Amino acid sequence: MKININDNYRVVVYVDDPLFLGAKDQDGKNLMYLRDANKVRSNILRHVDGATDATIECDTTEICSHCGNAWEVNEDPNDKEWELGMPMCCEDAIKEFELASSD
């Protein structure tokens, strides 16, 4: 029988997108998210009795800097067509990989 043990409880606060309308690109948007998450964290610590700490958590998605697709590499050492670790999304990523491998 499986038993679920819940542990390490924490509060995660989601912030609405309208706070970040000034962001012009993904990097800028992410920096604004982090800045505003720090503001929310500071406000929680200042206003919530008994709060001794609040942490900022985020999800991480790996994408290709060239095409924006999900970052996926060949993980099969027996693959004859794709080198181990070679990105599989676009030609630019493959060229970059080949350049780095030739060093």
Ligand SMILES: [Zn+2]
């Ligand atoms: Zn790509």
